[in-house]
Amino acid sequence: MANPAIEPLVANAWYLAAWSAELPDFEPGRQPIARTIMNQPLVLFRDAAGTAAALEDRCCHRAAPLHLGQVVNEGLQCGYHGMTFGADGACTVNPGEDPAGHAVRSFPTVERQRMVWIWPGDPARADPSEIVDYPWHDLAEEWPFRYERFELDCNFMLVMDALMDQTHLGYVHAKTIGGTPEFHNAAGQITTRTENGVRIVRHVLDHPPPPTFTKGMAFTGNIDRIAEFDYVAPASVRQFTTAMDVDRGAVENPDQPGTFRFRLFHHATPATDTRCHYFWSVANGYRQDDPQAAQDLYDDIYPTFLEDKVVLEAQQQSILRDPDRPLRLRDHDTGVSGAHRALAAFVRRAKGKRPAPAIAAE
Numbered sequence: 001m002a003n004p005a006i007e008p009l010v011a012n013a014w015y016l017a018a019w020s021a022e023l024p025d026f027e028p029g030r031q032p033i034a035r036t037i038m039n040q041p042l043v044l045f046r047d048a049a050g051t052a053a054a055l056e057d058r059c060c061h062r063a064a065p066l067h068l069g070q071v072v073n074e075g076l077q078c079g080y081h082g083m084t085f086g087a088d089g090a091c092t093v094n095p096g097e098d099p100a101g102h103a104v105r106s107f108p109t110v111e112r113q114r115m116v117w118i119w120p121g122d123p124a125r126a127d128p129s130e131i132v133d134y135p136w137h138d139l140a141e142e143w144p145f146r147y148e149r150f151e152l153d154c155n156f157m158l159v160m161d162a163l164m165d166q167t168h169l170g171y172v173h174a175k176t177i178g179g180t181p182e183f184h185n186a187a188g189q190i191t192t193r194t195e196n197g198v199r200i201v202r203h204v205l206d207h208p209p210p211p212t213f214t215k216g217m218a219f220t221g222n223i224d225r226i227a228e229f230d231y232v233a234p235a236s237v238r239q240f241t242t243a244m245d246v247d248r249g250a251v252e253n254p255d256q257p258g259t260f261r262f263r264l265f266h267h268a269t270p271a272t273d274t275r276c277h278y279f280w281s282v283a284n285g286y287r288q289d290d291p292q293a294a295q296d297l298y299d300d301i302y303p304t305f306l307e308d309k310v311v312l313e314a315q316q317q318s319i320l321r322d323p324d325r326p327l328r329l330r331d332h333d334t335g336v337s338g339a340h341r342a343l344a345a346f347v348r349r350a351k352g353k354r355p356a357p358a359i360a361a362e
């Protein structure tokens with residue numbers, strides 16, 4: 001079995017290719033986006049009908065990268081000789097010659113919930129119902145959000161691992177969302193297997209609020225923090241975090257209006273084996289009428305994830321130097337272990353093999 005920190009890439013899966021807002025409304029002359037996903041250089045654009053499209057970044061004529069071209073009414077025009085391709089990859093314009101029979105590879109794309117998803121694998125198996133659901137992006141009044149994309153020099157699964165392992169917060173993120181290590185190490189954690197992943201729920205109780213939390217809400221003393229991380233194979237984590245004063249019954253009822261609540265969507269799209277696009281959005285569920293609150297939360301989370309970037313990229317280099325040594329602890333890494341088991345089951349299904357027998361939750 002491959003080392004869990006350099007998980008092989010799975011082509012038959014939906015990956016986040018871009019935030020919808022990265023592909024603005026159609027306008028002739030716009031530049032497309034170049035982005036490598038699953039070792040495949042792609043070009044992303046929005047056509048005249050408003051459809052988000054993904055094509056291989058290579059013209060079928062002389063192999064010029066299509067990202068050097070521009071969007072026109074008929075599709076994406078190569079910057080070399082003007083051959084133009086529609087969202088389905090078919091050549092629509094071939095200046096001076098017949099366009100029929102010419103095409104570039106296109107990839108199934110689906111746009112929903114402010115995200116553009118791509119299926120790099122066998123197009124016949126692309127089922128949009130398998131895209132991870134994140135309805136909060138469509139509830140922007142209740143959950144106003146900001147979004148970002150980082151490029152990280154690490155395998156996509158190291159990002160998932162960091163999210164499913166929350167004991168690093170007290171060390172890596174002391175200045176923002178962390179708090180002291182002893183509270184995280186003493187936290188209760190419930191790990192449960194889900195249909196296509198694993199969920200951890202953490203109870204970090206009766207501890208002083210960390211800096212990001214006190215910026216968001218005026219607490220009177222110590223807080224209880226409940227954090228849920230829902231890994232959905234292969235590459236998504238849905239996070240819900242809430243914090244409140246210790247006498248408000250956080251464990252029994254974590255989702256209360258008027259508490260410090262935020263949601264994060266995380267997705268790590270493989271670029272190569274050891275490089276990924278880390279997409280994240282952060283939504284404020286506590287001062288929804290205050291645009292500055294969402295911005296302040298984003299401004300605090302951004303350096304937090306840069307802190308992760310430093311560790312994850314260095315960790316990847318360390319692992320590559322000696323990839324066969326074990327990487328997990330018995331208790332703190334039940335979320336990480338569960339995520340890798342869920343990914344292995346996903347890979348078996350993606351390859352068309354029978355799923356493994358059910359694994360009991362830890």
Ligand SMILES: [Fe+2]
Pocket residue numbers: 162168169172173304308
């Ligand atoms: Fe982190």
